[in-house]
Amino acid sequence: MTRLRLTHLAAAAALCAFGLPAGAMAQDCEHPIGAVLSLSGSMAAIGSAIGDAGQLAVDHMNEAGGLLGCKAAYRLRDDQGQPSIGVDAAKSLVEIEGVEALLGAIQSGITMPILTAVTVPEKVTQISCCSSAPSFTQLAREGGTEGYFFRTLPTVRPQGFVMAALAKERGYGKTAVIYVNSDYGLSLAKAFQEGVEAGGGSVAVMVPYNQEQASYRAEVTEALRSDPDSLFLVAFPADGATAMREWISLGGAQNLLLSNALRASEFVEAVGAKYLTKAVGIDNAQVAGPSVDAFNISWEEVFGEKPNGPGLHTMYDAAAVALLAAEAAGTYEGTAIRDKVREITGPGGQVVHPGAEGFKLAKEVLAGGGKITYVGATGPIVFDEFGDVTGPYLIWGVGEDGSLTTVDTWSVEKVSELMAKNAK
Amino acid sequence: MLGIALYLVFFLIVVTIYAILVMGLNLQWGFTGLFNAGVVAFYAIGAYGTAILIGPERPELIGGFELPFALGLLGGAALAALAGLVVALATLRLREEYLAIATFGIAITVQLVALNFDALTGGANGLIGLPRPMFGYFETPNLYNVCYLVAVLAIAGAVYALLERAVRSPWGRVLRAIREDATAARSLGKNPTAIRLQAFILGSGIMGLAGGLYVGFIGFVSPIDFLPILTFQIWAMLIVGGSGNNKGAVLGVLVVWGLWTISGTLISQVVPPSLQSQAGAGQAIIIGLVIVLTLLFRPRGLIGEESVVSKHVRAARVARDNPSSS
Numbered sequence: 001m002t003r004l005r006l007t008h009l010a011a012a013a014a015l016c017a018f019g020l021p022a023g024a025m026a027q028d029c030e031h032p033i034g035a036v037l038s039l040s041g042s043m044a045a046i047g048s049a050i051g052d053a054g055q056l057a058v059d060h061m062n063e064a065g066g067l068l069g070c071k072a073a074y075r076l077r078d079d080q081g082q083p084s085i086g087v088d089a090a091k092s093l094v095e096i097e098g099v100e101a102l103l104g105a106i107q108s109g110i111t112m113p114i115l116t117a118v119t120v121p122e123k124v125t126q127i128s129c130c131s132s133a134p135s136f137t138q139l140a141r142e143g144g145t146e147g148y149f150f151r152t153l154p155t156v157r158p159q160g161f162v163m164a165a166l167a168k169e170r171g172y173g174k175t176a177v178i179y180v181n182s183d184y185g186l187s188l189a190k191a192f193q194e195g196v197e198a199g200g201g202s203v204a205v206m207v208p209y210n211q212e213q214a215s216y217r218a219e220v221t222e223a224l225r226s227d228p229d230s231l232f233l234v235a236f237p238a239d240g241a242t243a244m245r246e247w248i249s250l251g252g253a254q255n256l257l258l259s260n261a262l263r264a265s266e267f268v269e270a271v272g273a274k275y276l277t278k279a280v281g282i283d284n285a286q287v288a289g290p291s292v293d294a295f296n297i298s299w300e301e302v303f304g305e306k307p308n309g310p311g312l313h314t315m316y317d318a319a320a321v322a323l324l325a326a327e328a329a330g331t332y333e334g335t336a337i338r339d340k341v342r343e344i345t346g347p348g349g350q351v352v353h354p355g356a357e358g359f360k361l362a363k364e365v366l367a368g369g370g371k372i373t374y375v376g377a378t379g380p381i382v383f384d385e386f387g388d389v390t391g392p393y394l395i396w397g398v399g400e401d402g403s404l405t406t407v408d409t410w411s412v413e414k415v416s417e418l419m420a421k422n423a424k
Numbered sequence: 425m426l427g428i429a430l431y432l433v434f435f436l437i438v439v440t441i442y443a444i445l446v447m448g449l450n451l452q453w454g455f456t457g458l459f460n461a462g463v464v465a466f467y468a469i470g471a472y473g474t475a476i477l478i479g480p481e482r483p484e485l486i487g488g489f490e491l492p493f494a495l496g497l498l499g500g501a502a503l504a505a506l507a508g509l510v511v512a513l514a515t516l517r518l519r520e521e522y523l524a525i526a527t528f529g530i531a532i533t534v535q536l537v538a539l540n541f542d543a544l545t546g547g548a549n550g551l552i553g554l555p556r557p558m559f560g561y562f563e564t565p566n567l568y569n570v571c572y573l574v575a576v577l578a579i580a581g582a583v584y585a586l587l588e589r590a591v592r593s594p595w596g597r598v599l600r601a602i603r604e605d606a607t608a609a610r611s612l613g614k615n616p617t618a619i620r621l622q623a624f625i626l627g628s629g630i631m632g633l634a635g636g637l638y639v640g641f642i643g644f645v646s647p648i649d650f651l652p653i654l655t656f657q658i659w660a661m662l663i664v665g666g667s668g669n670n671k672g673a674v675l676g677v678l679v680v681w682g683l684w685t686i687s688g689t690l691i692s693q694v695v696p697p698s699l700q701s702q703a704g705a706g707q708a709i710i711i712g713l714v715i716v717l718t719l720l721f722r723p724r725g726l727i728g729e730e731s732v733v734s735k736h737v738r739a740a741r742v743a744r745d746n747p748s749s750s
Contacts, residue, residue, distance in 0.1 A: 095431040109648030121565030
């Protein structure tokens with residue numbers, strides 16, 4: 001027992017010793033930018049690269065002369081894919097490190113409890129790169145976010161409406177929907193259904209599937225039973241290929257609508273390009289333009305490869321928006337940052353791009369009392385009243401040789417028009 | 425320093441909620457020997473039960489009864505106890521590893537039901553906008569947290585007192601008798617099946633209570649809160665702390681959860697920023713290492729089960745050792 005107590009004491013002493021540098025560092029004038037991401041757990045494969053994207057934005061800000069005369073310090077924490085751990089990490093960032101702008105999380109089921117239990121009560125601005133659930137919009141509409149929540153990832157709702165418009169355009173009258181049973185899949189499938197019904201049609205059947213099963217024969221059979229003339233598959237590449245192979249082998253129509261996550265060569269290879277020539281899919285358009293190039297080039301400089309992967313562009317923008325809003329606010333304080341977010345992304349200011357040069361220009365303009373418009377790694381960013389952005393989309397298809405082609409693009413204006421028409 | 429204190433309040437609320445959960449498991453495993461590998465199922469049923477009872481009315485959802493939190497909490501615990509009854513009737517004939525597999529399956533089932541029964545649970549999106557009890561009455565959220573901590577501490581204290589009394593009662597001695605040798609207990613005229621059933625239901629209800637308190641604290645519930653790993657964490661807390669001892673159960677929560685979370689804070693401060701993406705893996709290694717070391721060097725846990733069962737034996741021993749004082 002005595003030996004045990006001694007080890008406890010030693011552990012406690014170690015804790016105190018490690019805790020000290022944080023206090024000492026604070027005197028060197030730092031503004032901590034917090035991030036809670038899944039570096040381990042089920043999203044680990046994409047989490048650490050997303051973390052790097054946030055780091056890149058903070059580094060650019062420091063190269064440009066820092067944040068509000070101090071150094072911006074990036075404080076990245078792992079949520080291990082668990083809400084309780086993510087919430088704890090967020091609370092410790094806010095209370096112990098003094099974070100006023102928090103980035104993250106990836107999964108909506110972690111972002112939401114951080115929002116309700118930490119950032120909203122503590123009046124900290126939270127910007128997510130990756131959470132797509134519609135429940136954030138709903139909570140914002142009810143006033144539950146108090147305006148502290150933003151996300152740089154376009155929500156999936158407009159995607160569903162665009163796909164519905166596409167189905168109508170192609171004359172599909174009886175589409176079956178097979179979707180991955182996650183917040184992402186459910187939201188996209190529901191939005192598609194809503195869009196089809198708004199256009200006077202109806203969906204043949206909605207079939208959810210659970211991830212990582214060996215076979216989806218049961219789901220495919222259920223979808224086929226309604227005798228559909230087309231299929232909207234909302235899936236991730238590996239499971240999607242399994243389901244698609246079964247759909248084709250059981251004689252399903254080759255009138256296919258595909259979700260954004262299926263725009264991957266591994267999906268096309270696993271299914272076979274010859275079955276997919278009539279397929280069309282949707283994805284967030286990687287808007288071309290100098291602001292996107294600026295990000296891509298600086299990513300390549302630092303990491304030696306192209307920024308391919310989910311969440312990199314949106315995470316960079318999340319961090320950039322937080323940093324520039326704080327700079328514009330003139331004080332590192334959550335509510336002030338919240339109030340400046342729309343101002344620095346809104347139209348009519350000096351356009352600034354990602355990268356140290358862009359941030360330097362932004363700081364100069366802001367210091368001179370001017371107004372900036374940040375056009376980011378995902379192109380122009382326009383937050384609506386609920387903190388959501390609408391993105392431009394591209395419509396993709398599959399060539400006979402299996403290459404992914406771009407069939408059409410939908411600009412932000414065209415998407416907004418469609419959404420406005422459906423809202424009526 | 426204030427920041428650290430405020431974080432500690434937050435940390436202790438989670439610890440206290442998990443302590444209630446672990447005490448529920450301790451009753452089932454530590455005292456009665458029931459290998460419940462589906463802890464998270466009862467925690468989830470309590471959480472969703474409370475959420476549905478207190479939640480706001482929404483057209484697309486069944487439920488949203490907008491009941492006062494206390495009623496929602498009791499309702500959630502009662503639902504979890506009821507689920508415990510159903511599960512126990514179906515599975516308690518099974519022994520040890522078979523019971524473990526069956527309850528593990530039930531935990532997965534409950535999580536999948538939560539994920540798929542959109543109309544009741546909100547599906548993958550979860551239930552949002554749940555009222556936090558009396559939140560509006562406090563000037564600052566941190567003052568609220570302090571009061572919530574006091575409230576959960578009081579509830580945990582009540583559960584602790586109840587369990588301590590129960591396991592020291594004749595009923596509690598039967599629990600241990602059944603754990604050690606059900607046949608011997610039966611030969612003494614006890615009914616092991618009935619007693620196991622009672623312990624399982626009571627334990628499940630306590631787990632449900634913890635779930636309801638979690639919902640009141642976070643104001644949101646979704647299926648990802650109830651991943652199977654949580655069952656593993658709860659078991660780790662009980663094993664490290666010492667099963668068969670409620671003090672050990674509580675200490676285990678403090679140590680394991682502290683390690684699980686504080687190691688993250690430490691790593692983020694010690695590790696240079698360029699390596700932080702890799703630091704998450706290091707954290708997992710530290711956690712695993714401490715659990716393995718505890719099992720190697722203190723296999724009975726930090727505070728193991730007390731070896732004296734009857735206070736009469738202890739009294740007799742004291743009297744024998746100190747004849748002058750009595």
